[in-house]
Amino acid sequence: MNNTNSVNQRLTLLREAMSFHNVSAYIVTNNDPHNSEYSADHWLAR
Helix, strand or coil, X not given: CCHHHHHHHHHHHHHHHHHHCCCCCCCCCCCCCCXXXXXXXXXXXX
């Protein structure tokens, strides 16, 4: 399985779960909880 299929499958599962729980938005942050200027790699989701 290539990376594109993996991402598409994960997005499909996320959308199904969101629909099941009546959730209309999913926020992906790009920083740590403390809003540090330089975030550790662990917190970099994008």
